Amino acid sequence: xxxxxxxxxxxxxxxxxxxxxxxxxxxxxxxxxxxxxxxxxxxxxxxxxxxxxxxxxxxxxxxxxxxxxxxxxxxxxxxxxxxxxxxxxxxxxxxxxxxxxxxxxxxxxxxxxxxxxxxxxxxxxxxxxxxxxxxxxxxxxxxxxxxxxxxxxxxxxxxxxxxxxxxxxxxxxxxxxxxxxxxxxxxxxxxxxxxxxxxxxxxxxxxxxxxxxxxxxxxxxxxxxxxxxxxxxxxxxxxxxxxxxxxxxxxxxxxxxxxxxxxxxxxxxxxxxxxxxxxxxxxxxxxxxxxxxxxxxxxxxxxxxxxxxxxxxxxxxxxxxxxxxxxxxxxxxxxxxxxxxx
Amino acid sequence: xxxxxxxxxxxxxxxxxxxxxxxxxxxxxxxxxxxxxxxxxxxxxxxxxxxxxxxxxxxxxxxxxxxxxxxxxxxxxxxxxxxxxxxxxxxxxxxxxxxxxxxxxxxxxxxxxxxxxxxxxxxxxxxxxxxxxxxxxxxxxxxxxxxxxxxxxxxxxxxxxxxxxxxxxxxxxxxxxxxxxxxxxxxxxxxxxxxxxxxxxxxxxxxxxxxxxxxxxxxxxxxxxxxxxxxxxxxxxxxxxxxxxxxxxxxxxxxxxxxxxxxxxxxxxxxxxxxxxxxxxxxxxxxxxxxxxxxxxxxxxxxxxxxxxxxxxxxxxxxxxxxxxxxx
Numbered sequence: 001x002x003x004x005x006x007x008x009x010x011x012x013x014x015x016x017x018x019x020x021x022x023x024x025x026x027x028x029x030x031x032x033x034x035x036x037x038x039x040x041x042x043x044x045x046x047x048x049x050x051x052x053x054x055x056x057x058x059x060x061x062x063x064x065x066x067x068x069x070x071x072x073x074x075x076x077x078x079x080x081x082x083x084x085x086x087x088x089x090x091x092x093x094x095x096x097x098x099x100x101x102x103x104x105x106x107x108x109x110x111x112x113x114x115x116x117x118x119x120x121x122x123x124x125x126x127x128x129x130x131x132x133x134x135x136x137x138x139x140x141x142x143x144x145x146x147x148x149x150x151x152x153x154x155x156x157x158x159x160x161x162x163x164x165x166x167x168x169x170x171x172x173x174x175x176x177x178x179x180x181x182x183x184x185x186x187x188x189x190x191x192x193x194x195x196x197x198x199x200x201x202x203x204x205x206x207x208x209x210x211x212x213x214x215x216x217x218x219x220x221x222x223x224x225x226x227x228x229x230x231x232x233x234x235x236x237x238x239x240x241x242x243x244x245x246x247x248x249x250x251x252x253x254x255x256x257x258x259x260x261x262x263x264x265x266x267x268x269x270x271x272x273x274x275x276x277x278x279x280x281x282x283x284x285x286x287x288x289x290x291x292x293x294x295x296x297x298x299x300x301x302x303x304x305x306x307x308x309x310x311x312x313x314x315x316x317x318x319x320x321x322x323x324x325x326x327x328x329x330x331x332x333x334x335x336x337x338x339x340x341x342x
Numbered sequence: 343x344x345x346x347x348x349x350x351x352x353x354x355x356x357x358x359x360x361x362x363x364x365x366x367x368x369x370x371x372x373x374x375x376x377x378x379x380x381x382x383x384x385x386x387x388x389x390x391x392x393x394x395x396x397x398x399x400x401x402x403x404x405x406x407x408x409x410x411x412x413x414x415x416x417x418x419x420x421x422x423x424x425x426x427x428x429x430x431x432x433x434x435x436x437x438x439x440x441x442x443x444x445x446x447x448x449x450x451x452x453x454x455x456x457x458x459x460x461x462x463x464x465x466x467x468x469x470x471x472x473x474x475x476x477x478x479x480x481x482x483x484x485x486x487x488x489x490x491x492x493x494x495x496x497x498x499x500x501x502x503x504x505x506x507x508x509x510x511x512x513x514x515x516x517x518x519x520x521x522x523x524x525x526x527x528x529x530x531x532x533x534x535x536x537x538x539x540x541x542x543x544x545x546x547x548x549x550x551x552x553x554x555x556x557x558x559x560x561x562x563x564x565x566x567x568x569x570x571x572x573x574x575x576x577x578x579x580x581x582x583x584x585x586x587x588x589x590x591x592x593x594x595x596x597x598x599x600x601x602x603x604x605x606x607x608x609x610x611x612x613x614x615x616x617x618x619x620x621x622x623x624x625x626x627x628x629x630x631x632x633x634x635x636x637x638x639x640x641x642x643x644x645x646x647x648x649x650x651x652x653x654x655x656x657x658x659x660x661x662x663x664x665x666x667x668x669x670x
Contacts, residue, residue, distance in 0.1 A: 233441070234436065234438070234441040234442045237442065238434075238442035238509070240395075240397060242429045243425045243426075243428045243430055244425075244455065245421070245425060246421070252447075253444050253447075257444065257445070331445075331446050332446065332496045333497075333498045
């Protein structure tokens, strides 16, 4: 396991390095001055010359890259070309907001997804299975942006059950510290926390539900297929031969083994979830990374694009590696294949 | 009589309609008897074992005059009643034991599943301690001395023989009255096979349990076998005590199988054809009517298109219109 851990972390390190090299190159590939593109300081700014020196632009490319990395680690990711706001501080807050609905949607998707998948696998070819599969395929085929607008029209506008957009009623005046609204409410300690939580919750329902649908449908199909596969395995037969009840066999043998294949596919699912989160943030005016990044792309706000790319790429890579590590830690026969390699 | 199976018929649907995969098979196992069921692959041996254990899915239509275990009809039990018997009084071990172990649980965890809660008492930590002691004693009983390392290892770290020993340990956890062994040694080298046979014979002697051994090779059956049943393409051909059956088979199929086994081949003349049955075993879609051996049988006559009655001769039974070796 240690060897596998080291290998994964080394791989992660080099991939992150390559990613940072790519974002560094973007400063040159974008139109305009590379100094402005990476720092967000315009050439007519009095501090332009000192910034260019600090970022190594009077030396070679290698020195520039090293200076770029040093600035990255120091938390100086440049300033937005639009409003001069420091990119890193903004990113942290928006990252929290994005992560919040992402994790909640994953949580909402996980339990029904797995439960329906198992249910379908237990009666393959029956009406239960067909209903669940039909539901999952139609749910998966609905484009998320269309579904989100439909949900807003119906639930928020027609029925007036939930607010249309935003994170919380602005009258509560919760300062964004972590970006995650639930944590921010706890930190801000408003006069009426119940009402604040209620407002945040109502704002959250629609985006989280819409976001959860596609991963849930994918999870249903993944779980069903791997469960069907596992239920035909010999160790299921031998568990019954021990006199175990169906419930115990499912719980202690079938489900853990079925989850192995699901976890292997989970990083793809999370990549999909991240992409959908960004689309939904624009629709629901959720102050997350995606919302900001889309705006920055329209406005050619290069430092923001660079920072956003870096943080999204890192997020996907890190979740991938973490899932790999969890997979190898939880499922020992996976490690065997890895050790066999010289 | 421990296990009494009369006219067990198992049907399944194929593309040409419903087919009797198993055709009126009779099988009796007495207390403390080692009974070996011999047949080629696809002849329905494993199907009998799975029908006894209740493993067959709804695709298989199982009917029988009786499948009695100690007077209880196994086919009409509810799932809960069945669990009182399966795993306790009837246990089963399998071919390719490694694939019957969960790859993601340690051997210790899997063996402790075989220890039932009702055999333990006290608080939960006392119970878990007893459970562990049980597992260790089970491992010792199958001849695994290094129980600590074994309990922490995973299925992929074991050899085929060790995995089969684990399966045996889990099977004998409740001193079953009947142990079904579905080709437990067919993928093993001869030395390991003898080890497993010795272990099984040891438990047979110690606990007096009956065993239903399933094998596809007459030359590699358990040496302690008392009775042998021959099955071909879902029909029972011959049953009898091991020694006389191997010396003087009544059924042409038994005779043919014996001729193909190695020690008979050594007697055949050089440069002659090896004595085998012509043709291959029929597929489910092309089962012959009457005696299913008919098309391949060297003694077949026109009346073989009628299914022969099972005839009894002293302690042997055979189903054939033209038995061999019956002159005396």
